[in-house]
Amino acid sequence: MTLEQIRGAARSLAGEILPTPLIRAPRFPGLESVELYLKLENLQWTGSFKLRGAMNCLAHLPPETLRRGVVAASAGNHAQGVAYAGRARGIPVTVVMAQNASPLKVAATRSLGATVILQGSNYDEAKQFAVALAEREDRAFIPAFDDPHVIAGQGTVGLEILEALPATAAIVAGVGGGGLLAGIAVAARALGGPRVRIIGVQPTGVDSFRPAIEAGRVVTVAPPRTFADGLATREVGRLPLEILRAARAEAWTVEDPEIARASFLLLEQAKVLAEGAGSAPLAGLMKHADRLPDGPIVAVVSGGNLDPFVLDRVLWYGLVAEGRLLRLRALLDDRPGQLNRFLQVATDQGANIRQIHHEREAPGGGPTEVRVEVELEVEGPDHAGRLVEAYRGSGWNIRSVPLVPDLRSDPQGTGR
């Protein structure tokens, strides 16, 4: 794979994709002294960079093949890319998605005119079905990552970064099958030389990249469970791995809660809506800030197709992780005015009440007591600490109830 192939892809994509903005990031926690930029592929048409590879792949198919239509398998973002590219050329597209694919991504793919078949319990099973279907119907299969045209298309992300910011010291992107990072690596090595660090991030629940880089061969992991559904691929592709090893790419891992916190911070502080795969690079940077070189660092926000129900959980998780929600429990005498007195402490401290439960027959309560559990919005851990002290100082025997949301994707819900 050469820079020329990526330049060729850029020429064929001109006018067909959005050259996305590269913005200076706000000062995220732990990264205050880092010159950090965000490459906003979440703003790409179809909501992710996947459009680039799909468009470029279709541009290389002979017209008679195109006319028969194409088949793809995807967790959702490649599906939308192929559906969009197919519609632009007026050809039929069939996409096979796993039965538990994000409802948002399924609906978006259908609304782009593609036929969606839900098959298999994960991406790899969906892919097997799609490859067989393409063979049976003599239609071209459009790979999601293990293909030179797809990689060259994704590489245009790297080209745009290096052209806008020639001094780039490191580029960090999420790794599923590795097509995005491989394309970026080719552009960055050619234009930035060996000094540009190429860093791929995966959730610990996937972790197929680091062992593959170390062993020099594709490593298959168990069906992944992660909230970053775009990265839930059981193995990195052969060609991406070859390119990434030659480019001396690095592999970092992050936990799902760290990815969720990064999505929350991107939304709150940068006003950027990122799905898990798109916020994993920021999570990696916040976790491994000590490993960064001097100079401009680019985090690729590769997609923004976050299901609203998952967004709801991300917001809640982020508020908990930032210490902005507090749940307190106390036993009160069951007498008129007690609840009022109890809540007055929160009011005096400027904490807003989010939820309240007032239960007579609660476990642990005596016959003359009620149990009150109140969830409060606070400014952060310091405010929470002052509030707890104020309660204790006015004689209330309160207990702080931990808030620990589960952010792993629900197999029946939102993830791949």
Ligand SMILES: Cc1ncc(COP(=O)(O)O)c(C=O)c1O
């Ligand atoms: C938003 C997003 N980011 C990153 C990736 C990973 O891309 P690749 O499979 O090329 O490594 C995907 C793959 O679906 C994705 O949808």
